[in-house]
Amino acid sequence: MNRLAASPYTVVLAMAVVVALLPLALHSTFYLRVATLVFIFSLVVVGLNLLMGFAGQVSLGHAGFFGIGAYAVAVGPASLGVPSWLALPAGAVLAGILAFVVGRPVLRLRGHYLAVATMGLGLLVAMVFNNEAAWTGGPDGMLVPHLSLFGWRVHGPLSWYWVSGVSLVIAAWIAVNVIASPTGRALRAIHDSEVAARVLGVDVARYKLIAFVLSAVYAAIAGSYYSLFDGLVTPEAAGFLRSIEFVTMAVLGGLGSIVGSIVGATVLVVLPQLLTVFQDYEHIVLGLVMIVVMVFLPAGIVPSLAGVLRRKSS
Amino acid sequence: MAEFLQFAFSGLTVGAIYALVALGFTLIYNASDVINFAQGEFVMLGGMVTVFALAAGVPLPLAALLAVIVAVGVGLALYKLAIAPARGASAVTLIIITIGASILLRGVASLVFDKNFHSLPPFAGNKPFMVGGAALLPQSVIVLIGAGVIVLALWLFMTRTLTGKAIMATAANRLAARLVGINTGAMVGLSFAVSAAIGAVGGILAAPITLTSYDVGTLLALKGFAAAMLGGMGKPLGAVVGGLMIGLLEAFGAGYISSSYKDAIAFIVILVVLFAMPQGLFGRARVERV
Numbered sequence: 361m362n363r364l365a366a367s368p369y370t371v372v373l374a375m376a377v378v379v380a381l382l383p384l385a386l387h388s389t390f391y392l393r394v395a396t397l398v399f400i401f402s403l404v405v406v407g408l409n410l411l412m413g414f415a416g417q418v419s420l421g422h423a424g425f426f427g428i429g430a431y432a433v434a435v436g437p438a439s440l441g442v443p444s445w446l447a448l449p450a451g452a453v454l455a456g457i458l459a460f461v462v463g464r465p466v467l468r469l470r471g472h473y474l475a476v477a478t479m480g481l482g483l484l485v486a487m488v489f490n491n492e493a494a495w496t497g498g499p500d501g502m503l504v505p506h507l508s509l510f511g512w513r514v515h516g517p518l519s520w521y522w523v524s525g526v527s528l529v530i531a532a533w534i535a536v537n538v539i540a541s542p543t544g545r546a547l548r549a550i551h552d553s554e555v556a557a558r559v560l561g562v563d564v565a566r567y568k569l570i571a572f573v574l575s576a577v578y579a580a581i582a583g584s585y586y587s588l589f590d591g592l593v594t595p596e597a598a599g600f601l602r603s604i605e606f607v608t609m610a611v612l613g614g615l616g617s618i619v620g621s622i623v624g625a626t627v628l629v630v631l632p633q634l635l636t637v638f639q640d641y642e643h644i645v646l647g648l649v650m651i652v653v654m655v656f657l658p659a660g661i662v663p664s665l666a667g668v669l670r671r672k673s674s
Numbered sequence: 675m676a677e678f679l680q681f682a683f684s685g686l687t688v689g690a691i692y693a694l695v696a697l698g699f700t701l702i703y704n705a706s707d708v709i710n711f712a713q714g715e716f717v718m719l720g721g722m723v724t725v726f727a728l729a730a731g732v733p734l735p736l737a738a739l740l741a742v743i744v745a746v747g748v749g750l751a752l753y754k755l756a757i758a759p760a761r762g763a764s765a766v767t768l769i770i771i772t773i774g775a776s777i778l779l780r781g782v783a784s785l786v787f788d789k790n791f792h793s794l795p796p797f798a799g800n801k802p803f804m805v806g807g808a809a810l811l812p813q814s815v816i817v818l819i820g821a822g823v824i825v826l827a828l829w830l831f832m833t834r835t836l837t838g839k840a841i842m843a844t845a846a847n848r849l850a851a852r853l854v855g856i857n858t859g860a861m862v863g864l865s866f867a868v869s870a871a872i873g874a875v876g877g878i879l880a881a882p883i884t885l886t887s888y889d890v891g892t893l894l895a896l897k898g899f900a901a902a903m904l905g906g907m908g909k910p911l912g913a914v915v916g917g918l919m920i921g922l923l924e925a926f927g928a929g930y931i932s933s934s935y936k937d938a939i940a941f942i943v944i945l946v947v948l949f950a951m952p953q954g955l956f957g958r959a960r961v962e963r964v
Contacts, residue, residue: 418766465949471765472709476903477948479896480941491934600896604773611770640785647778651756654771658763 368536371619375532379525383518392517394633399524400585401625405609406528406535406618407578412607413615414539415571416551417467418475420603421482425455425576427489427598429583434504434593435495444507448584455580456573463572464565470554479600486598501594504587520589527585531578532618538574539618547571579606612653614660623661676807681929682922683805687814687883689921690821691717694876695898696905696913697825698869704845704908705865708757708768712776713898714891715783716870719745720877721886722783725792734797742874748779749870753863776891783888794881813882820879824872825914831868832910841865845908904944906957915955920944 379399386392404426411417432451436442442450466477489496496502507514514523538544546567549557558564587593596602605628613624631649635642657664695713702710720741727737756771763771797816802809832838843851844861852858877886884890901920905912920940927939947955 412766466945469948469952472907473903473948473952473954475709476900477945480900480945483941484938487935487938601892607766608770608773611766615766641781643777643781643784645781647774647776647781650774650777651771654763654767654774655756655760658760658767660767 368540368618369533372529372533372536375622376529379529382525383521389517392521394630396517396520396524396589397586398622398626398629399521399528400582400589401606401609401629402622403524403528403531403582403585404579404606405613405621405625406531407575407582408606408610409615409618409621410535410538410547411571411575412610413617413620414544414547414551415568416547417568417571418471418607419478419572419575420475420600420607421478421480421485422575422579422606423598423600423602424482424485425459425579426583426586426602426606427485427595428455428458429580429585430587430593430597431489431496431583432580433507433584433588434502437505438502439495444505444588445509448507448581448588451584452577452580456577459573459576460569463569467565467568467572479603482598482603483600486595486600489595489598496595499595501592501596504591504593506591507588514588520585524585524589527581528622531581532622535618543567543570608650611660612650614662614664617660617662617666620660620662627661677929679806679808681925683808683810683814685922685925686918687811687817687880687921688924689918690817691876691880691884691894691917692897692901692920693914693917694821694824694872695894696901696917697828697910698873699898699902700908700910700913701828701865701869701872703902705841706757706862707765708772709765709899710752710866710869711769711772711895711899712752712779712891713869713873714893714895715776715779716745716749716873716891717877717880717894718783718886718888718891719748719779720874721794721881721890722787722792722877722888723874724878724881725794725886726787728794734794738878741878742871745870745874745877746867749866750863752870753866757866758859758863776895780889780891787888789888791885791887792881793885794878796882811883813879817879817883820875824875825910828868828872828910837861837864900941900944903954904947906954909954909956912954912956 382395383392386395404422408419408422411419429448429451432454433444433447436447436450437444462481466474466481469477490499514520546557546562549560549562550564550567554564583597587597609624609628610621611624612627613622614620631646632642635645638645653661659667695717698713698716699710702708702713723741723744724734724737727740728734732740752775756775757768760768760771796811796813798812800811802811804810832842840851840856841861841864843854843856844858848858851861897920898917901916902913903916904919905914905916923940923943924936928936931939951957
C-alpha cells in the first residue's frame with residue numbers, strides 16, 4: 361500500500377478518477393467554471409514546477425508564454441485567417457521556440473538574476489500585446505472566437521471542463537514520466553548543485569533548457585484554453601501579476617510535488633471566489649493566507665503536510 | 675541640447691526614487707538574504723500617510739514624520755511577524771511571504787485610505803528653474819538632494835557608527851557576528867526599519883511629482899528590484915547606479931524612441947547587461963561550494 365501510494369503514477373490515476381467523477385458532484389455551471397479554471401491554472405503550474413521544483417530555476421515571466429498562447433487563438437483567426445484548432449498548437453510551438461531561443465542565454469543566470477531576466481522577458485511580451493493595438497486591440501483586449509474541433513464546437517463550461525481536465529491528466533502523466541526518466545534525475549542533480557551535476561557529466565544547459573521549453577509549452581496551451589474559455593483576452597493575461605500568481609501557486613502548493621501544483625492552483629483560484637463575499641477585505645485575507653501558510657508550512661502545503669503525516673505514522 | 679537636458683532631469687528624478695527603492699532591497703538582502711517585494715509598499719505608505727495626515731490638518735513636516743514612523747512600524751512588524759518566524763525557509767518561500775505582505779498592505783491601504791490618486795503640494799513652489807533651456811522643477815531638485823543626503827547618511831551610518839558596523843558584520847557572516855556578541859536578530863530587524871524609512875522618505879519626496887495611490891508599490895518594487903539586480907545584488911553603490919540608469923533609460927527611451935515602449939528599452943538594456951555580466955555591473959562572481 362505504502363509503495364503504491366508513493367508511486368507517482370498512482371497520483372496521475374487518482375487525478376483521472378477525480379476529473380471523471382467530479383462533474384457528478386458539481387451541479388451548477390458556476391462550480392464547473394471554477395473547476396475548469398483550476399485545471400487550466402494547474403496545467404501552467406505543473407509545467408512551472410518542473411522548472412522550479414525539479415530544475416530549481418525561478419521564472420517570474422511565465423505569464424508571457426501564457427499570453428502568447430492566449431493571443432494565438434485570438435489573433436490567429438481574427439487577422440491571419442488561421443482557424444482556432446490550428447492556432448492553438450501554433451501558439452504552443454511559438455512559445456516553445458521563443459523559450460528555446462532565449463532560454464540559453466537567460467538560463468546561464470543564477471537565482472535572483474534569473475528572476476529579473478525572466479521578469480523582463482514577460483514584461484516585454486506583455487508590452488507588445490498592450491501596444492500593438494492594430495493586432496491585439498491594445499489594453500482593451502479582443503474577443504476570441506469559439507474553438508471547433510472536427511465539427512464539435514467546444515463551448516460552455518461542461519465542454520471546457522472535459523478538455524482542460526483531460527489535458528491536465530495528460531500533462532501530469534508526461535511530467536511524471538519526465539521526472540522518472542534520466543532527464544528528471546539530471547534536473548534534480550542540477551537543483552542540488554550545478555557544479556556537482558556538471559562534474560558528473562550532466563549537460564546542465566541542455567537539461568535546464570528542456571525544462572524551460574516544456575514549461576513554456578504548458579503555459580501557452582493553458583493560455584489558449586483560458587482565452588477560448590473566457591471568450592475575451594486582455595494584456596493582463598501576460599502581465600507581471602499573472603507571473604507572480606503562477607509562482608505563488610507553485611510555492612504555496614509545494615515545489616517538487618505534482619499534487620502540490622494542483623493544490624496550489626486550487627487554493628488561489630477558489631479562495632478569491634469565496635472571498636468575493638468579503639469584497640473590500642479580499643486582498644487582506646489573500647495576503648494573510650499566503651503569509652500564514654508559508655510561515656507554518658514553509659515547504660508548501662503538500663510536502664509539509666506529508667512530512668507531518670510521515671512523522672506521525674513512524 | 676535643451677531637449678536632452680529635459681529628458682535627463684526627468685530621468686534622474688525618477689531614477690533617484692528607483693535608487694532609493696533598490697537601496698532598500700539591498701539593505702534587507704544583505705542583512706537577511708530576503709528579497710523584500712513589499713519594499714514598494716513602504717514608498718506607498720510614505721506618500722499616502724503624508725497625504726492623509728496633511729488633509730487632516732497636520733502640518734507637512736509632522737505629517738512626513740508620521741509617515742516615516744508608520745512605515746518603520748510596518749517594516750518592523752513585517753520582520754517580527756512574518757520573516758523571523760519563517761527563519762530557515764528557502765529563499766523562494768520568503769519571497770512569497772513578502773509578496774503576501776505586499777498584497778496585504780495594499781488591501782489595508784485601499785481600505786484605510788481610498789483607491790484614488792493623490793498628490794502633495796510641491797515643497798518649494800512650482801516655478802521651474804531654467805537650465806540650458808530645459809525646465810527643472812524645484813521638487814526635482816529636492817528629490818535629488820534628498821536622495822543624495824539619504825545615500826550619504828546611510829554610508830556614514832554603515833561605516834562610522836558601531837551599530838552600522840554591526841549590521842555590516844551581520845551581513846558578511848551571521849554566525850561570526852553572533853560569536854563576537856552582536857545581536858544579529860536585532861540587526862536584521864534594524865535593517866528592515868532603516869529600509870522602510872528610506873522607502874517612505876522616497877515616497878514623500880516623490881508624491882508631489884509622480885502622484886501616489888494605494889497600488890503604486892508593485893511597479894516601484896519591480897523597478898527597484900530590477901535596478902538592484904542591474905547594479906549587482908547586495909551592492910549599495912550598484913543599487914544607486916542601477917536606479918539612476920533605469921530612470922535615465924526610461925526618460926531617453928520615451929523621449930527619443932517610443933513612449934509606449936519606454937519600459938521595454940530599460941529591460942532590453944538590463945537583459946543585455948546581464949548576458950554580458952551575469953552578476954550585474956558591480957557584482958563579483960560567486961564560487962559555488964559543493
